[in-house]
Amino acid sequence: xxxPRKFPRFLDEWxxxxxxxxxxxxxxxxxxxVPFAIAAQWLFSPDFAEYRGGxxxxxxxxxxxxxxxxxxxxxxxxxxxxxxxxxxxxxxxTLWDLFxxxxxxxxxxxxxxxxxxxxRSWNALLKTEFPDRDFTVDVCDEDGSYGPQVTFxxxxxxxxxxxxxxxxxxxxxxDTTVHGIHVDLPxxxxxxxxxxxxxxxxxLRGVLGVEGRPxxxxxxxxxxxxxxxxxxxxLALTAFEQLWFKQxxxxxxxxxGLLPQLDAAGQSGRTVSxxxxxxxxxxxxxxxxxxxxxxxxxxxxxxxxxxxx
Numbered sequence: 001x002x003x004p005r006k007f008p009r010f011l012d013e014w015x016x017x018x019x020x021x022x023x024x025x026x027x028x029x030x031x032x033x034v035p036f037a038i039a040a041q042w043l044f045s046p047d048f049a050e051y052r053g054g055x056x057x058x059x060x061x062x063x064x065x066x067x068x069x070x071x072x073x074x075x076x077x078x079x080x081x082x083x084x085x086x087x088x089x090x091x092x093x094t095l096w097d098l099f100x101x102x103x104x105x106x107x108x109x110x111x112x113x114x115x116x117x118x119x120r121s122w123n124a125l126l127k128t129e130f131p132d133r134d135f136t137v138d139v140c141d142e143d144g145s146y147g148p149q150v151t152f153x154x155x156x157x158x159x160x161x162x163x164x165x166x167x168x169x170x171x172x173x174x175d176t177t178v179h180g181i182h183v184d185l186p187x188x189x190x191x192x193x194x195x196x197x198x199x200x201x202x203x204l205r206g207v208l209g210v211e212g213r214p215x216x217x218x219x220x221x222x223x224x225x226x227x228x229x230x231x232x233x234x235l236a237l238t239a240f241e242q243l244w245f246k247q248x249x250x251x252x253x254x255x256x257g258l259l260p261q262l263d264a265a266g267q268s269g270r271t272v273s274x275x276x277x278x279x280x281x282x283x284x285x286x287x288x289x290x291x292x293x294x295x296x297x298x299x300x301x302x303x304x305x306x307x308x309x
Contacts, residue, residue: 005117008110043093044121048129050248052076052282053289054083055130055154057091057122081285087153088138093118096147104147112141115148122152133293154293163259163299164291169306179266180304181258181291184284185236185275193234199275200226204239216250220257223274227261231270240276241283255287256294263299 007015007024015022028037046057049064051072058064064072072090079085095111096104104111119139126135134155141148164181193199202222226235244251258274265272276287284307291305 005113008107008113010110043098044118045125046122048126052083052086053286053293054087054090055126055133055135055152056087057152076282076285081289083289084153084155088151091153092149092151094147094149111148115139115141115150118150122150126152132295162292163294163296163302164305165302166288166292166305166307169308179271180262180273180306182234182273182275182306182308183287183291184279184308185277186308187278190234190236190275190277198232199234199236200230201236201238204237204243216253220254223254223257224261227258227265227272227274229270230265230272234273234275236275236277238277240287241279244279244283244287252290252294255291256296259294259296259299259303262303263296263301266303267300 018026027033042059046059047061047063048055049058050056051064051069054072056064056068056072058068072086075086075089095115099111116139119137123135123137126133126137135152136155137150137152139148139150169182190199194201202219204219223235223237226233240251243254262272262274279287288305288307
């Protein structure tokens with residue numbers, strides 16, 4: 001339960017003049033208040049857009065603009081793909097900047113409380129809209145900061161909670177007999193393995209079935225059918241990058257399904273490799289981040305993921 005908030009000084013003065021029964025909502029009953037209160041929806045209840053594995057607030061009906069995406073790309077490059085760091089910068093709201101057209105000094109203490117109220121709203125909204133993700137909502141209102149600031153970022157799973165463990169792998173290596181998921185397996189390596197008749201291939205460009213309806217169930221059956229009894233073999237998922245960018249929710253569902261299937265194979269003593277072939281740097285980064293964020297408490301041990309450099 002939250003603590004009752006103190007009324008701001010200007011509201012106390014207004015209540016003294018008009019009556020103790022008046023509340024902050026009573027104060028909004030003024031001729032000029034309606035458009036400001038309506039616009040404040042985007043302050044307390046922003047829209048969100050997902051980009052490169054991160055969640056970003058937006059004030060525009062169309063979501064993130066191309067300019068915003070370019071800026072985010074620059075930050076992803078700067079921070080080595082760390083989603084949380086990019087979210088923390090991009091989602092920051094600075095109240096001094098928001099109210100740059102007015103003198104905010106008389107409202108110093110009130111703005112600190114205002115920032116905390118915004119943080120509470122964001123926290124509740126993020127939990128509602130993204131129940132499968134964890135976020136940290138930070139409110140900075142300390143002396144010496146650039147005014148009250150609010151931001152949020154995704155919470156990374158710590159190593160002992162992660163369903164996967166990621167290993168950096170040399171792209172020149174053709175020794176990919178290790179059990180797990182091989183991310184961005186070079187095509188030259190795949191061709192080498194295919195020459196040894198060790199590869200079954202699922203071309204995900206064929207995921208669209210009759211009349212353009214995605215045949216998701218068919219793809220999942222093919223993958224499950226391979227993983228249920230294969231041993232010492234590779235399952236190459238080609239065109240995974242196209243699926244990742246065009247059918248993101250199904251691609252994530254597919255990744256989540258691989259973890260228990262590979263875990264079951266490992267427990268039965270079978271070595272199986274699932275290969276995601278020829279990914280761009282961006283797709284590889286996002287897939288790794290998503291694998292680390294997935295949760296499956298039923299796994300007997302983290303699944304090995306090999307990232308090719």
